Amino acid sequence: MSNNNKALLLIGSPKGENSTSASLGNHLTSRLEELGMKIEKGFIHRLVNREETIQDLIRKVDSADLIILSFPLYVDSLPAPVIKAMELIKEERNKFESKKSQNFIAISNNGFPEASQNIIALQICRIFSRDCGFVWKGGIVVGGGGAINGIPLQERGGMVRNVIKGLDIAAHALKDGKDIPQEAIDLISKKFIPYTFYRVFGNLGWRLQARKYGVKKKIKDTPYSLTI
Amino acid sequence: MKALLLNGSLKNDNDFNMICSSIVELLERDGFEVEQIMLKDIEVAACQGCFECWVKTPGQCKIDDDGREVARKMVQSNLIIHFSPIIFGGYSSELKKVLDRFIPTILPFFTKRNGETHHKYRYKSRSSIIAIGVIDKPDEEEEATFKELVYRNSLNMGAPVHEALVYNKTQNEEDFISGFSNILKRVEAKT
Numbered sequence: 488m489s490n491n492n493k494a495l496l497l498i499g500s501p502k503g504e505n506s507t508s509a510s511l512g513n514h515l516t517s518r519l520e521e522l523g524m525k526i527e528k529g530f531i532h533r534l535v536n537r538e539e540t541i542q543d544l545i546r547k548v549d550s551a552d553l554i555i556l557s558f559p560l561y562v563d564s565l566p567a568p569v570i571k572a573m574e575l576i577k578e579e580r581n582k583f584e585s586k587k588s589q590n591f592i593a594i595s596n597n598g599f600p601e602a603s604q605n606i607i608a609l610q611i612c613r614i615f616s617r618d619c620g621f622v623w624k625g626g627i628v629v630g631g632g633g634a635i636n637g638i639p640l641q642e643r644g645g646m647v648r649n650v651i652k653g654l655d656i657a658a659h660a661l662k663d664g665k666d667i668p669q670e671a672i673d674l675i676s677k678k679f680i681p682y683t684f685y686r687v688f689g690n691l692g693w694r695l696q697a698r699k700y701g702v703k704k705k706i707k708d709t710p711y712s713l714t715i
Numbered sequence: 716m717k718a719l720l721l722n723g724s725l726k727n728d729n730d731f732n733m734i735c736s737s738i739v740e741l742l743e744r745d746g747f748e749v750e751q752i753m754l755k756d757i758e759v760a761a762c763q764g765c766f767e768c769w770v771k772t773p774g775q776c777k778i779d780d781d782g783r784e785v786a787r788k789m790v791q792s793n794l795i796i797h798f799s800p801i802i803f804g805g806y807s808s809e810l811k812k813v814l815d816r817f818i819p820t821i822l823p824f825f826t827k828r829n830g831e832t833h834h835k836y837r838y839k840s841r842s843s844i845i846a847i848g849v850i851d852k853p854d855e856e857e858e859a860t861f862k863e864l865v866y867r868n869s870l871n872m873g874a875p876v877h878e879a880l881v882y883n884k885t886q887n888e889e890d891f892i893s894g895f896s897n898i899l900k901r902v903e904a905k906t
């Protein structure tokens with residue numbers, strides 16, 4: 488078997504271990520671990536601001552055979568610190584010709600229920616992978632991230648069974664150095680909550696949270712209005 | 716009419732600065748009051764993803780830094796120029812750091828627009844967006860991604876006029892500026 492022993496999970500959510508990005512990434516890496524891969528993990532938001540941690544990020548990336556980038560969709564793209572990490576990694580890779588073949592995949596989850604809204608973010612990841620000389624092994628999109636809400640997938644239960652099934656299939660393929668099969672991509676991005684239901688309950692959820700903080704009546708405030 | 720130019724430059728780059736000055740000149744000639752912010756020179760922490768700007772301090776981020784002021788200026792401008800090197804088909808991290816901090820200015824509530832879920836708007840009047848991406852040489856994939864990203868942003872932000880322009884450094888500057896000038900006419904007509 489080719490050298491495909493070490494996987495690096497980079498989590499691109501400010502919520503770190505409590506994020507949906509972590510729920511998805513952790514599930515995939517726990518399967519890869521069962522299949523014999525060694526797993527390393529990094530939280531991008533803690534790595535991009537200081538010289539020592541940037542070096543740590545670069546070292547982690549250099550030593551991985553498979554890099555998994557899992558992040559939330561922010562304003563139709565990736566969160567700013569994740570873009571910064573990509574800029575830094577690319578800059579480093581401009582300096583030398585990489586000696587080994589490294590595989591790269593991306594997992595994008597979003598707040599709106601339509602998984603398809605993540606497509607541009609995946610395209611950005613694919614171009615990043617191309618420019619860094621990584622081998623693109625596929626992208627995964629998950630809609631309705633708020634319904635997972637950072638909880639481990641196994642605990643989320645039946646609702647996310649297709650996500651779990653798809654990630655299991657993806658893990659087997661990735662361990663063998665193959666692309667993520669279309670079957671897995673389709674399963675993972677399958678709607679797991681009716682859109683209208685998500686919108687109605689989502690809106691109710693925002694109101695309940697505002698009530699908890701005593702600002703239910705102020706939720707539509709316009710502090711930056713020119714006319715106040 | 717107010718125009719806010721968000722300059723997402725990552726480093727000192729002569730071509731980039733030159734095109735930026737031409738744009739500012741043109742805006743001023745057309746009667747815009749222009750403010751340019753060099754984003755790499757201001758303090759804007761990363762969004763923490765807590766949504767408190769929607770449910771605890773509605774309309775305002777809890778982080779008290781320059782990010783708040785930029786969001787306020789974005790709301791109060793007729794035109795926002797996203798000016799950035801094209802990075803892997805998207806914006807630079809410097810431009811993105813302020814766009815991520817823009818979400819206090821929309822409402823949490825979901826609605827359906829163009830057959831998809833989006834958020835309701837917090838403010839009645841919204842800014843037009845012209846995004847200018849600068850790239851060293853033509854790259855179809857990156858340019859298409861950039862244009863699609865700007866289109867999706869405009870859907871989320873409700874921009875009355877939105878346009879993505881790519882300036883590649885091998886191209887004639889005058890052609891580019893005349894393209895920009897035509898778009899500006901559309902913004903003026905709608906403002």
Ligand SMILES: Cc1cc2nc3c(=O)[nH]c(=O)nc-3n(C[C@H](O)[C@H](O)[C@H](O)COP(=O)(O)O)c2cc1C
Nearest residue numbers: 500506507508559560561562563597598599632764
């Ligand atoms: C600044 C910001 C911007 C966001 N932009 C979008 C967006 O454009 N489209 C979308 O569907 N969700 C958007 N979301 C929602 C997140 O993608 C969603 O909450 C996600 O599930 C968070 O994942 P995490 O737990 O891994 O951080 C945004 C959230 C924040 C905080």
